[in-house]
Structure formats: structure tokens, C-alpha cells
Amino acid sequence: MRFRLLIAYDGTPFSGWQSQNNSVAIQPLIENALSIVLREKISIFGAGRTDAGVHALAQVAHFDTSTIFESQRLCLSLNALLPEQIRILDIERTHDQFHARYDANGKIYHYRLHLDQTPDPVKRLYSYHVLYRLDLSVLEDAARTMIGTHDFRAFANEADEGSASKNSIRTLKRLDLIPESGGTRLEFEGDGFLYKMVRNITGTLLEIARGKIPLDSLGQILASKDRRNAGPSAPPHGLCLTKVLY
Numbered sequence: 001m002r003f004r005l006l007i008a009y010d011g012t013p014f015s016g017w018q019s020q021n022n023s024v025a026i027q028p029l030i031e032n033a034l035s036i037v038l039r040e041k042i043s044i045f046g047a048g049r050t051d052a053g054v055h056a057l058a059q060v061a062h063f064d065t066s067t068i069f070e071s072q073r074l075c076l077s078l079n080a081l082l083p084e085q086i087r088i089l090d091i092e093r094t095h096d097q098f099h100a101r102y103d104a105n106g107k108i109y110h111y112r113l114h115l116d117q118t119p120d121p122v123k124r125l126y127s128y129h130v131l132y133r134l135d136l137s138v139l140e141d142a143a144r145t146m147i148g149t150h151d152f153r154a155f156a157n158e159a160d161e162g163s164a165s166k167n168s169i170r171t172l173k174r175l176d177l178i179p180e181s182g183g184t185r186l187e188f189e190g191d192g193f194l195y196k197m198v199r200n201i202t203g204t205l206l207e208i209a210r211g212k213i214p215l216d217s218l219g220q221i222l223a224s225k226d227r228r229n230a231g232p233s234a235p236p237h238g239l240c241l242t243k244v245l246y
Contacts, residue, residue: 001066002098005030006090007059011050012125012237013085017059018049026050026086030061033081037074038067047100047244048107051196053236055126058089060244062100106173106245108189111202112238115183127183128238132210136177136184139209143175143186145218146201153225155201156194157233168194168225175201196233204231 007030015023027044034042047060071091078088112127114120119129153168174189186205188198204221207213213231221229 002062002064002094002096004092004094004098004100005044005061005063005088007061008057008087008089009055009059010085010125011053011055013083014052016050016052016054017046017056027061029082029086030078030088033078034063034065036081037077038065038069040065040067045100047104048193048241050239050241051199051236054239054241055237056241058243059241060100060104060246062094062098100244103246104192104244106189106191107193107241108187108243108245109193109198110240110242111186111188111198111234112180112240113183113185113206120182123182125237126240128235130183130206134206134209135211136209138215139205140177142205142208142215142218143177145215146205147172147175150222151225152194152197152201152222154221154227154230155197155204156227157196157200170194170197199233199236199239200227200230202234202238206234207231 009026011026013024015025017026019025019028027046031042031044034044042063042065044061044063050056050059074091075088082088112123114123114127114129115134149169149171151169156168170190170192172188172190174187176187178185178187186202188201204213208215208218208231
């Protein structure tokens, strides 16, 4: 039987989603808790990997088991075993061909920018405090330029490995600036994202909005397919996976 997990986590203390040597990752912690409660070896498969320090409100994963259980009771048992920064929100039966990663047809990420001069201690782990002045109208123009179907190789780390090496063309359906108290958030919706693509786009847009990179160079950066021509990667703690689309 195959089951689908809905997971939220604060990524601050973890090395990311995927299992890593000599570090604490989110995936193996959930696998261990499931294995303890269900009394069998359980492997889970996530919709995508998030990096160290990146958060999620709605990560999706699946696992197989022959054990019969009641979903709400299993949620409670797992959350009692997991660190308080990780919570299983829902468990539901799904069809045996469902795959959390390969069946996904899109994802939505939010990147939060805190723009007030004084940092907010409550938001410090979940938004990037920008220390320099930004032209938000330029930021919005630059964001609009990124929308559409492009080869995003210039915005991918490890562009010669994994999925990027096979196909680095993605469609960014939406990149909106949404005002928030003390700042703004960038909402990315796309059919898929390359490794560190959201953070690399964000870092580049910030360099444009502060006048370090010309706005009209974005097309050249995309066409170059060279990560060295784009801006620096924005720090991980401002990024959150908010929804996986199926």
C-alpha cells in the first residue's frame, strides 16, 4: 500500500531534506520515526530536496507499507518522535503508482525579504534582512523579465549534474512581489526548479534592484547559460516551499 505524507518543517537546524553523511537531515529522521512506529524498514521519497536552512509548509513525500494503521493516530505518534521543527500534517492512502517527485507538475516557493532598517528578531530565521537600499520598481521589472519558458542553466548550481544536465529548460509561470509588513515576498510558481534556481534568481534580482547589475543584461545572462554571469545566491533562510502542485 502506498501513502502520501504532507510535511512542514523549520529547516534552520538541519542540513536539508536529503540524507547526508555526518549531518542531520529531515528525510532520515522521518524514515526512522516511521520505521519505529510501523515496525518495518520504511523509505520515503520526497517531491524535491530542500537545502540546509530552507523551510517548507507543504513538502510532499510517499512511502510503502503493508502495515494497517489509522492515519490520525500515526500522525500523532510520528510527531511525538520527531524534533519539534518537523511536523507531519497529514497521511492519506494513494494509488500504488503515485510518485511524490515524478507526478508533481509544479511547485510554489516564497522568498521573504525584510527591508526595514532594523532587523525583526521574530522574522530573522525566516526572511533575509536586506542591508542595502532596493528600487522595488526595478525589482518588479526584473522579476517580470524572468517569467516564461527559458533555459535557466545560468541560474543553476551543479548545472552539469542531475536533471539540469539533461534538460535545463523550465517554465516560470509566475514571479510576483507581494508587500508584507516590514518588507516583501517573492512568489515563484513554476513547472520545476533547478538546484538552487530560486535562490540564484533572487540574488540576481537583488543585485539589479540595487544597481549592481543592469536590468537589460538579464537576457544576456540567460543566453550565456553560465552560472558565473548571474548574481550571488540569496541565503537559504528566506526561502520556503509552500506548495507542490499535482
